[in-house]
Amino acid sequence: AQTVTQSQPEMSVQEAETVTLSCTYDTSESDYYLFWYKQPPSRQMILVIRQEAYKQQNATENRFSVNFQKAAKSFSLKISDSQLGDAAMYFCAYRSAFSTASKLTFGTGTRLQVTL
Amino acid sequence: DGGITQSPKYLFRKEGQNVTLSCEQNLNHDAMYWYRQDPGQGLRLIYYSQIVNDFQKGDIAEGYSVSREKKESFPLTVTSAQKNPTAFYLCASSPQGTNLATNEKLFFGSGTQLSVL
Numbered sequence: 001a002q003t004v005t006q007s008q009p010e011m012s013v014q015e016a017e018t019v020t021l022s023c024t025y026d027t028s029e030s031d032y033y034l035f036w037y038k039q040p041p042s043r044q045m046i047l048v049i050r051q052e053a054y055k056q057q058n059a060t061e062n063r064f065s066v067n068f069q070k071a072a073k074s075f076s077l078k079i080s081d082s083q084l085g086d087a088a089m090y091f092c093a094y095r096s097a098f099s100t101a102s103k104l105t106f107g108t109g110t111r112l113q114v115t116l
Numbered sequence: 117d118g119g120i121t122q123s124p125k126y127l128f129r130k131e132g133q134n135v136t137l138s139c140e141q142n143l144n145h146d147a148m149y150w151y152r153q154d155p156g157q158g159l160r161l162i163y164y165s166q167i168v169n170d171f172q173k174g175d176i177a178e179g180y181s182v183s184r185e186k187k188e189s190f191p192l193t194v195t196s197a198q199k200n201p202t203a204f205y206l207c208a209s210s211p212q213g214t215n216l217a218t219n220e221k222l223f224f225g226s227g228t229q230l231s232v233l
Binding site for chain 2: 004006009042043044045047050091093100101102103104105106107108109
């Protein structure tokens with residue numbers, strides 16, 4: 001079974017600064033997808049960014065980028081130019097590429113605070 | 117607007133009572149999912165369905181039941197056998213098929229908070 005670990009329960013960043021959230025995972029599969037989801041106080045789950053394991057290039061979405069290290073099984077999220085609206089819970093998630101269902105395995109989350 | 121609707125937003129259960137959480141989607145997605153979220157934990161998969169009249173257990177199915185009589189609807193019943201039902205429940209859907217590039221994204225509803233009286 002796959003596991004996803006987020007070792008930082010809480011992080012804090014000043015507005016306009018950069019912060020990196022850590023995620024490691026364990027799997028014996030060769031192909032998979034990795035995701036970062038944001039959950040603001042509204043509790044709506046919002047997809048931030050996704051990475052396909054067979055793609056070596058790190059995914060980027062505007063101010064959000066990932067550092068995907070397949071050999072180390074590491075998938076960190078970098079948020080640049082942090083904004084107050086970035087304050088939320090962030091979940092890392094894993095999905096096998098060998099399933100036709102989008103079953104995700106989630107980490108326990110990192111709560112990000114953004115200060116002025 | 118296409119999306120996923122969960123109701124009610126808040127639900128209270130008495131001891132020994134079964135309660136049903138509603139999830140409806142108009143995205144024409146084949147697959148639907150139920151996740152449970154506890155404080156300090158990530159989401160855990162309860163049940164999922166890839167096609168009408170068929171569903172599979174997830175990681176924590178004990179004490180729950182589901183049905184999938186219509187493509188648009190995937191209700192979750194929390195039975196009296198679930199001894200710790202207090203949690204936030206999220207429903208999700210995704211396209212289905214062999215093209216993984218199209219079915220790799222989950223669309224989530226806004227959730228139901230279930231509490232025990």
